[in-house]
Amino acid sequence: MPKILSYVEPPEDVLAFMEDHAEVSVVRPKKEEDRFYEELSKADALYGAGLPIGEDLLQHAPNLKVISNVSVGYDNLDMEAISKRGITATHTPAVLIDTMADTMTGLMIATARRMPELNNMVKNGGWKKPLTSEHFGTNVHHKTLGIIGMGRIGEEVARRAALGFRMEVMYYNRRRKPEAETNTGASYAELEELLQSSDFVMVLTPLTNETRGLIDAQSFGSMQQHAVFLNGSRGKVVVEEDLIQALEEGEIAAAGLDVFEQEPVDPNHPLLGMDNVVALPHIGTATHETRHAMAMDAARQCVNGVKGRTPEHVIPGG
Numbered sequence: 665m666p667k668i669l670s671y672v673e674p675p676e677d678v679l680a681f682m683e684d685h686a687e688v689s690v691v692r693p694k695k696e697e698d699r700f701y702e703e704l705s706k707a708d709a710l711y712g713a714g715l716p717i718g719e720d721l722l723q724h725a726p727n728l729k730v731i732s733n734v735s736v737g738y739d740n741l742d743m744e745a746i747s748k749r750g751i752t753a754t755h756t757p758a759v760l761i762d763t764m765a766d767t768m769t770g771l772m773i774a775t776a777r778r779m780p781e782l783n784n785m786v787k788n789g790g791w792k793k794p795l796t797s798e799h800f801g802t803n804v805h806h807k808t809l810g811i812i813g814m815g816r817i818g819e820e821v822a823r824r825a826a827l828g829f830r831m832e833v834m835y836y837n838r839r840r841k842p843e844a845e846t847n848t849g850a851s852y853a854e855l856e857e858l859l860q861s862s863d864f865v866m867v868l869t870p871l872t873n874e875t876r877g878l879i880d881a882q883s884f885g886s887m888q889q890h891a892v893f894l895n896g897s898r899g900k901v902v903v904e905e906d907l908i909q910a911l912e913e914g915e916i917a918a919a920g921l922d923v924f925e926q927e928p929v930d931p932n933h934p935l936l937g938m939d940n941v942v943a944l945p946h947i948g949t950a951t952h953e954t955r956h957a958m959a960m961d962a963a964r965q966c967v968n969g970v971k972g973r974t975p976e977h978v979i980p981g982g
C-alpha cells in the first residue's frame with residue numbers, strides 16, 4: 665500500500681476514503697516533530713495546507729511523489745525544488761470559488777457599512793439614541809470596484825458586484841481577459857488607472873515574487889481619499905506598514921482584510937486598533953461545506969497521484 669502523510673486532521677470520511685487506498689498517518693509537525701520526519705522518510709504523498717515545503721523538508725522525503733495542498737494558493741510550496749525532484753503538486757482551485765467570492769463581497773459591504781464596528785457598539789450598550797452621520801457608512805451599489813487579480817475568484821466577485829450591486833467593475837491582470845469582460849461586463853484598466861478610479865480596490869492575486877509588496881505607499885497615494893481597500897489574497901501582497909500609514913493619514917477611508925503578513929495576526933497589531941479596519945481570521949473558504957469539499961478534493965488528487973493516475977488539478981510546474 666502507498667503511504668500518505670497528512671499534517672492536518674482530515675474530516676473522518678475523508679480520512680476513511682484515503683485509508684481505503686493507502687496507509688495514512690496523521691502527524692502534526694509542530695506537536696510531534698520527530699515522528700513527522702520519521703513518517704516523511706517513508707511517505708509517497710504529503711497532504712495538508714500551509715506548511716512551507718522546500719528543499720529543507722524534501723531532503724527528508726526520498727519517496728515522495730505527490731504533494732496535495734488543501735488550498736488554491738500554493739505560496740507555501742517552493743515549486744522549483746518540488747519540480748526538480750519530479751514531484752507532482754496539486755491544489756483545490758475549483759471547489760472554493762463561490763464561497764470565497766461570497767466572503768469578499770460580504771467583507772466589502774461590512775467594511776463600507778461599518779457593520780462590525782456598529783455591532784460592537786450595540787452589544788456594548790452604546791446605542792442610546794438614533795444614529796447620526798458620525799456613524800453612517802458609504803454606499804456600495806452603483807460604485808466602482810477595481811479588482812486586481814481577475815482570476816477564478818475575481819470573476820465571481822465581479823459577477824456579484826455587477827449583477828447584484830450594479831457596480832461598475834474594472835480589473836487589472838498582467839494579461840487582458842476578454843472572456844471575463846464578456847461574462848461580467850468588467851473593463852480592463854492599467855493598475856494606476858484602476859487605483860485612481862475605484863471606490864473599492866480589491867486584491868485577489870496569488871502571492872508570487874512579482875506580487876509580493878505590489879500594493880505599497882505609492883499605490884495608496886494613488887487611491888481616492890474615500891476609497892475602501894480590501895485584501896483577500898495574501899497579506900504579503902501588501903506592504904502592511906504602508907497600509908497603516910495610509911489609514912492613519914486619511915489617504916484612504918477604510919480597509920477590509922481577510923489576510924495578514926503574519927498569521928495569526930498579533931492582537932496588538934496597529935491595524936486591529938483602528939475602527940475603520942474590518943479584520944477577519946483568513947476565513948475566505950471557511951464554511952462547513954467548502955472546507956469539506958476542499959479536503960475531499962485534495963484527498964482524491966492525493967490518491968490518484970499515488971496510484972499513478974494524473975490528478976485533476978496539478979499546479980503549473982508541479
Ligand SMILES: NC(=O)C1=CN([C@@H]2O[C@H](COP(=O)(O)OP(=O)(O)OC[C@H]3O[C@@H](n4cnc5c(N)ncnc54)[C@H](OP(=O)(O)O)[C@@H]3O)[C@@H](O)[C@H]2O)C=CC1
Pocket residue numbers: 736737738757760764812813814815816817818836837838839840868869870871872874875896897898922923946947948949
Ligand atoms: N483568503 C482566503 O481564504 C483565500 C485566498 N485565496 C487567494 O486568492 C488567490 C487567487 O485565487 P484564484 O482566483 O483561484 O487564482 P487565479 O489564478 O484564478 O487568479 C489569479 C489572477 O491574478 C492575476 N495575477 C497573477 N499575477 C499577477 C500580477 N503580478 N499582477 C496582476 N495580476 C496578477 C492572474 O492573471 P495574469 O496571470 O494574467 O496576471 C489571475 O487572473 C489565491 O492564490 C490565494 O492566494 C484563495 C482562496 C481563499
Ligand SMILES: O=CC(=O)O
Pocket residue numbers: 734735736737738760948949
Ligand atoms: O487561502 C486559502 C486558499 O485556498 O488559498
